[in-house]
Amino acid sequence: MVAFGYSLLCEQRGPRELVADAVAAEEAGFDFEVISDHYFPWLDSQGHAPNAWPVLGAIAAATERVSLMTYVTCPIMRYHPTVVAQKAATVALLAGEGRFTLGLGAGENLNEHVIGKGWPPANVRHEMLGEAVEIIGELFAGGYVNRSGTHYRVDSAKLWDVPDGGVPIAVAVSGKQSIETFAPVADAMVAVEPLPELVQGFDAATGVSLPKIGQQPISWGVDRDEAVARAHDQFRWFGGGWKVNAELPGTAAFAAATQFVRPHDVADAFPCGPDVAAHVEAVRPFVDAGFTHVALVQVGGETQTDFIAFAEHELLPALREEYGKPENARIRVR
Numbered sequence: 182m183v184a185f186g187y188s189l190l191c192e193q194r195g196p197r198e199l200v201a202d203a204v205a206a207e208e209a210g211f212d213f214e215v216i217s218d219h220y221f222p223w224l225d226s227q228g229h230a231p232n233a234w235p236v237l238g239a240i241a242a243a244t245e246r247v248s249l250m251t252y253v254t255c256p257i258m259r260y261h262p263t264v265v266a267q268k269a270a271t272v273a274l275l276a277g278e279g280r281f282t283l284g285l286g287a288g289e290n291l292n293e294h295v296i297g298k299g300w301p302p303a304n305v306r307h308e309m310l311g312e313a314v315e316i317i318g319e320l321f322a323g324g325y326v327n328r329s330g331t332h333y334r335v336d337s338a339k340l341w342d343v344p345d346g347g348v349p350i351a352v353a354v355s356g357k358q359s360i361e362t363f364a365p366v367a368d369a370m371v372a373v374e375p376l377p378e379l380v381q382g383f384d385a386a387t388g389v390s391l392p393k394i395g396q397q398p399i400s401w402g403v404d405r406d407e408a409v410a411r412a413h414d415q416f417r418w419f420g421g422g423w424k425v426n427a428e429l430p431g432t433a434a435f436a437a438a439t440q441f442v443r444p445h446d447v448a449d450a451f452p453c454g455p456d457v458a459a460h461v462e463a464v465r466p467f468v469d470a471g472f473t474h475v476a477l478v479q480v481g482g483e484t485q486t487d488f489i490a491f492a493e494h495e496l497l498p499a500l501r502e503e504y505g506k507p508e509n510a511r512i513r514v515r
Contacts, residue, residue: 190227369391381471
């Protein structure tokens with residue numbers, strides 16, 4: 182049994198459109214919604230990057246049922262951990278009913294370089310994320326927080342408006358080290374690769390079965406050639422892999438790094454076109470790996486309205502027929 186979500190990709194949609202898409206996706210029957218948190222698009226052709234947090238506030242007020250989650254926020258440079266905690270608590274209160282989960286990750290140079298402090302190596306970024314998660318968790322617990330840590334200083338910080346019990350935290354993991362670091366303090370797991378060892382390692386580290394949230398891009402469209410061309414134009418940035426993607430500083434770098442990615446390379450990586458069966462099959466690796474939630478990314482901002490209608494009438498029914506639906510499909514945590 183797997184829950185299926187809708188991805189609000191800030192890199193390809195303006196703020197008003199994102200809110201309208203979120204409402205339409207809820208009405209279409211998606212189980213949950215995740216939103217990216219970017220300062221830059223990956224490529225100039227995507228064309229957008231509104232601030233995710235005011236958009237989330239509007240979405241929280243405009244929707245009623247779906248779980249909401251950042252996928253993911255980086256709390257190590259552009260945002261101080263204390264600021265992330267305050268924003269997350271506020272959105273959680275606006276959403277109500279335990280609907281919001283704070284998804285956290287170590288981020289990308291693409292979005293963090295704007296503050297002009299350089300981009301730390303991966304091991305330092307993970308140290309910073311670990312310390313940030315501790316600070317955010319302490320603030321969610323109530324009371325004043327004072328800390329003089331390796332990477333952050335916190336002077337008498339306190340959240341005055343926070344849900345009872347705090348806000349659930351999901352953390353992005355990619356291997357054994359990140360699982361060992363973050364599983365003990367996370368309420369859910371985020372991963373972009375459908376690797377069974379991530380799920381197994383996370384369950385072993387927590388001792389309980391918590392939500393595991395993955396994400397699958399697709400490029401739906403009635404004309405397959407057009408869907409492939411759109412995917413190549415706007416989504417070829419994935420071609421270098423996440424270790425490379427985390428290091429490049431801007432859209433020009435991604436354009437240069439992916440100049441030799443061909444349209445058929447993109448079409449081989451994820452489904453393009455109108456074939457419902459291909460889109461259903463694309464999520465199978467996540468299902469087989471043991472993920473409980475899979476968020477779909479439809480490539481192309483201008484296609485969202487038509488895609489949501491397609492999902493309501495064809496894709497979601499096909500996904501649920503193939504994989505079932507949990508009795509309660511929200512992102513529920515311990």
